[in-house]
Amino acid sequence: MAWRITGTYYAPCSCNVGCPCTLGELQADQGWCSGGLTLDIRSGNVDNVNVSGTKVSLNVDWPAGMLSGNGTGRLYFDPAVSQQQRAALEAVLSGKRGGVFEAIGALVPNIRPSKEARINIQKDSEDVTRITVGDFGELVVKPLRGANGQPTRLLNAAAAFREEINLADGRGSRWRDPDMKQWESGGHAEYTDFDWTD
Numbered sequence: 012m013a014w015r016i017t018g019t020y021y022a023p024c025s026c027n028v029g030c031p032c033t034l035g036e037l038q039a040d041q042g043w044c045s046g047g048l049t050l051d052i053r054s055g056n057v058d059n060v061n062v063s064g065t066k067v068s069l070n071v072d073w074p075a076g077m078l079s080g081n082g083t084g085r086l087y088f089d090p091a092v093s094q095q096q097r098a099a100l101e102a103v104l105s106g107k108r109g110g111v112f113e114a115i116g117a118l119v120p121n122i123r124p125s126k127e128a129r130i131n132i133q134k135d136s137e138d139v140t141r142i143t144v145g146d147f148g149e150l151v152v153k154p155l156r157g158a159n160g161q162p163t164r165l166l167n168a169a170a171a172f173r174e175e176i177n178l179a180d181g182r183g184s185r186w187r188d189p190d191m192k193q194w195e196s197g198g199h200a201e202y203t204d205f206d207w208t209d
Contacts, residue, residue, distance in 0.1 A: 014103050014110070015208040016055035016062060021132075021140055021152045022048045023181025023200035028155075030199040032077040033176070035169035039076040045194040046071055047150050047186060049142050050104075050205075051132055057099035057108070065092045066130040067100055068144045071119050072192040078169060082119035085191060087144050089130040101125060103209075110209030111173075123190060140202070151183035152200045165201075176201040 024030055024046030026039050048069045055062040071077075071084040086104060088097050102108050106116015128145025135141070142150040155163040155178045162177045181200030187193050 013209055014055070014057040014099075014108055015206075016050070016052050016057075016103070017204075017206045018050055018052040018054070019202065019204050020048055020050050021142060021150060021200070021202045022046060023150050023152060023179070023184035023196045025194040025197060026199040027197035028178075028180065028199050030201075033165060033168045033199075033201070035078065037076050037079045039073070040197070042075065043192075044073045044076050045186065045192050046077070047144070047148055047184070049130065049132070049144070049150060057103055060095055060099040062092075062096050062100055065089065065096055065100065066132065067092065067104065068128070068130055068142075068148065069104060070144075070148065070186055070188065070191060072194075073118075077118060080118045080120070083121040083123065083191070084119040085123040085188065086125040087128040087130070087147060088125060090127055097125070108209060111207050126188075147188045148186045149184065150200075151181060151196070152202050153180040153182075154202070155179055173203060173205070176203045 052065045066089040068087040071082045073082040106112045131143045133141050140152040165176050179200035181196035182198050184196035
């Protein structure tokens with residue numbers, strides 16, 4: 012096994028609630044899509060490099076929609092991530108090491124140089140997660156729940172990197188990297204625990 016990472020990811024985007032990309036549409040509801048994917052890695056190993064306890068965020072801009080591809084992305088690493096860990100994670104998250112990120116890498120062929128930014132993840136008493144990525148991003152993930160109080164889930168969504176996701180409200184999320192598209196969430200977000208290997 013070349014690599015394995017486990018943890019939780021949080022992913023608000025510019026779309027309104029019910030992002031069309033999750034249902035297989037090629038065009039997002041604004042005609043374009045931008046989104047952030049923050050990984051809180053609880054445990055992990057990439058070619059004997061221990062990446063447990065690391066945090067990294069990926070911001071991507073797509074000219075039409077996620078599944079249409081041709082995205083431009085950038086990785087942001089928390090300063091606590093060592094250069095060795097960063098190199099290992101860059102190879103995995105860019106899709107060069109196979110697994111679930113190979114599909115993501117095909118949708119994001121244009122990768123800008125990585126940046127360092129302090130990543131802070133806080134969850135409040137109502138399970139709302141607030142994430143800051145330096146001065147670049149503020150992400151909000153508020154779980155959607157059914158009448159019984161259970162999380163609203165989507166099974167077998169489009170894109171191969173997740174079989175089940177929890178849906179959330181991402182309003183309040185925004186991104187402001189001067190080299191990337193500035194965006195605010197129209198309301199869509201998702202989150203889920205992951206266990207990915209190759």
